[in-house]
Amino acid sequence: MTPRAWQDPWRVMLAVNAAVIVGVFLHKITLPPYVPYIHLLVDYHFGFLKRALIGALVGLFTAKVPVWLVFALAGAAWLATLALFIALFRRTFGFSRQHLPLFVFMAGSPFFLKNFMHTLGHFDIYGCLLSICLLLIPARSILFVLLAALFSILLVLIHHIHVLMYVPTVAVIVVLRYYFVVGATPKNVASGLAALLALGVLFLAAQFYGTMPIPEAEFARYLQSRMADPSRTDLLNFSYIWYQPLSKEILDTWQRMPSNLLGVPVFALLIWLHAPLWRYLTEMVRALANDWHRRLVIAALAGVSLGYLVMFLIVFDYSRWISNWAVCMFLILHAIKTLPAAKPVSPIAGEDRKTTILGWIITLVPRVGIVRPF
Template sequence: MNSRAWENPWRLMLGVNAAVLIGVFLYKITLQPYVPYIHLLVDYHFGFTKRALIGALVALFTDKVPVWLVFALGGAAWLITAGLFVKLFRRTFGLDAANLPLFVLMAGSPFFLKNFIYTLGHFDIYGCAVALALLLLPARSVAFVIAAALASMLLILIHHIHFLMYVPTIAAIVVLRHYLVQGLTRRNAVVGVVAALAVGLLFLAAQFLGTMAVPPAEFVAHAQSRIADPSREDLPRYIHSFAYIWYQPLSQEIRDTWDRMPSNLLGLPVFALLIGLHSPVWRFFARSIAVLSSDIHRRIVIAAVVLVSAAYLVLFAMVFDYSRWISNWAACLFLILHAVKMLPASQTVPLIPAHDRRTTVFGWIVTLIPRVGIVRPF
């Protein structure tokens, strides 16, 4: 390895991250995506149903769903999300050598693109992609608020958990990019209130009215009829095993989560360590907030971070996929950082030092960690 690579290790980290991404993908496609696959089998055949929009769209094009479609759709979503992030980072910070440490610590984070590869087929990435698109779109008119509301409603139809996972971040982006820049008028205030009510009502409908109304046997039979490969004996068995997802009330989900709480809490030190490895990003985030020109802007940004974090705390109490929640929480903070950098600042924030030894060590550790996981760390 030449000395030039060691002089600028952040470029080398980019290459290692690319190799790790490929490795995670190759490992992922060896696993059976049972739950993501079942989601593609569920549509609106029996009426309004939670978690059914993607399956309903698939049903418009084919009656039989192959397993490879999970990886095809998930892979396409990942490529779009990665492309949007690179475009956003280039617009916000630039992709020159000085910004490489920040780019590596974000794009190469095991919380972010690498974990989205590992959770390929799950619906988290759609929320991230929507938020990235909203950070790139013009935000001057109320059309931006309406677009954000409609996108949030689509996310809830995809999976109602987006109401806590990405809708608060989308709301923060709308406030930071539209309302703080354009000011609060009667028109955009009314649009905002109506949009928030519409999103909230749709979430309540999905949560409490989207439960499957037919007997489980009928639901399972319909889902099994959409399997493309009838020789796969494992698929009908897993469809039967996971059919409870579309029948289980919220109270039971919360009980299941709290039953698993003691063992899941054992992962908190690992999550804390992973969060600490990103401390250069968090310090840069804090400084970016501190130099905002307006004290009101600073307070609203802090309130937005608190709101998003509080939504994830509620999520922690309700559903036990802790590694996913921690990873998406960090991704949401990355997104809010970009929104903060679009606000007027009184001075320039010093970049993350490329030659600081501690920061470089953190960068290598973050680079070499392939992903965080779904429920427990790793």
């Protein structure tokens, strides 16, 4: 980096963010990949099963699953997400100096790439990756709706909680990029409704009929047979999640609620640190030329947020949920940018002292976490 570049704090922040990400990765590879590894072992050997698609695909290529494969596959997904997000940002906003603060508040956010690095191997990033793909590809025909439906089906098969985590964002992207542009016709509306119905049926099947039909001990023995190192039985401690009904998940969440709610002020603070970005999003919505577009965008943002609120009441991985909610807001912002605006929206003021301080703070925050903050 040239001496002139170092005089621009936002370019320095990008360099510091890269260093932080490397640090998070070096820390991550020292931790046992309990949940991510077992997801690579579970497949459809005993019939239709929830959370089994990734393991089934891995099984097509190898009978024995090494632990390092968790980091190889997850690392490839992370790099693909980074590359596609850079391409998306370049196309939507460009990398002029005036848009560098916005890029730092997104790409450098502890909610986004840094937290995906910390949760390496978890399934969240696949929803983000496929959503970015939908923001990049043309949306000129009904094929776009069908592709979005296919992506959503894959996400539900990877993990059924995607029906609340990223499928609503996929739906918002389809509405904003396709239906707002092409318009609603009987054919494309019917296709969208059919896709929603199919997804609903698939979710119910995964949630209520995708449980393991054999005793847990036998299931654990099968998973052990797929391990490259069968002696690592400690990595099978989470096999119970394929037997846990929804009622038990809700009960566990509410039992942990008092202690987990202690993290809410921290989440609120982290969200507030992104205030310049939220103001920019608000101004983009206000600047929309079509009142009907504006109302539907506000409803869409509220709907996606409501889905995350439901997740907060069901599953206790709060740090992951709040992080992915923020990522969904980032992605929807890109979709909003494609809509006709009545007036231009001023970029985030990179020269503002308070904005620069907030940029430095989010740059130095390495991640949010999985359950509790940090």
